[in-house]
Amino acid sequence: METLIMVGQLLLGLSILVGLHELGHLLTAKMFGMRVEKFSIGFPPKIAGFQWGETEYSIGAIPLGGFVKISGMVDESMDTEQMAAEPQPWEFRSKPAWQRLIVMLGGIIVNVITGIVIFVFLVYNNGETYFSRDQIIENGIVAYEYGESIGLQTGDKILDINGEPYNSITDLTSGAALLSEDGYYTVDRDGETLQIAIPRGFINTFNSEEAFSKFVGIRFPFEVGVVDKGSGAEAAGIEVGDKILAVNGQEVYYFDEMQSTLKGLVNKEAEIIRQQGSAIDTLMIPVTEDARIGIAVNPLIEPVKRNYAFGEAISKGTSKAFGVVIVNAKALGKMFTGDVSPKNVSGPIGMAKIYGASWDWVKFWSITGLISMILAFMNLLPIPALDGGHVMFLLYEMVSGRAPSDKFLENAQKVGMVILLALMVFAIGNDILKFFTGS
Incomplete structure (x- = not known):
């Protein structure tokens, strides 16, 4: 049953996000008079579908993505026969470059909007509950295995991160802290102020939810x-x-x-x-x-509960949404320097585990909002076959005044598909390795 719940949440979350992403492409294409032949959530083989006007709407059996087929566009369908014919006024290739650019950005924009809306409403409806910096300074921390490994000790009072005050205990393991260059915690230890360095690559330690519980907690009477x-x-x-x-x-x-x-x-x-x-x-x-000795205890300190007015929630939720993008951009960059291990890349199994084995709507929407922003960021990468690859070629066309040839675009699409397939195999391989090793 736990596995079914994890898979169910993953499929629901991905279906919502993929459907909205492809809807962004479809609506912008139709807005500019382009013919949309197919709209699919999931990849073939087709499970079910229907025809409405010029477009076939369907659900595919492989629920790891989706696609929109726009007439006259070099895409994953590799429909070279259509591209060999004379351009028609309703085709993608017949439209001005700026219109084609908007169509290619349509899915990314919708994912960004979706992520922001989710985070805004989560902040507005639920506020934030956390142990604050003031509470940590008053009571100190309990240093567990990972905290002790970098030099933290139980009783330390963490004053700041990289010389800057923080807000809550979760900030101690935020991407902003763990991905910073030459990062450090400033602590008060029995009246003495010390700097505890955050080792390069320390973020690789936090490769599961359980890992966070092995870092630090707040001391409590x-x-x-x-x-x-x-x-x-x-x-x-x-x-x-x-x-x-x-x-x-x-x-x-x-x-x-x-x-x-x-x-x-x-x-x-x-x-x-x-x-x-x-x-x-x-x-x-x-x-x-x-x-x-046979007791459970009640903490005698209460976490801070903060509620936000709607205007405040818009600002806070937007900041949270774009914070996800910034952290992922930093993490991707640090993969190339070796500070972040590629083993942290997760596929569908890892994503399902993040959703968890119990159905919690707040957690579901929190993770779905996070994935929406990550999908927007990943799709903007300049890899052929991704939206970002199309954007890259369209910007080249707009700047140079010359469009890449259809043959070049077809070959680039093939290369991009090989890259994406390799990345997918690598991510699923990571999932399988983590499953068997428990790491």
């Missing part, structure tokens, strides 16, 4: 939230709302302090000083093999 049935804590009389003041003579204020002390008492009895209301007493509780 706590109280007992749940007492496990049949546990040592229940037998000793621990109740919801109690506070643990010390373990084996070690004063504890933050939850990580209690966890750390209990790890040294596995399969032993711990002396627990408990506060219940105004009363304080001492209890002896056995510690299990997984360093627990």
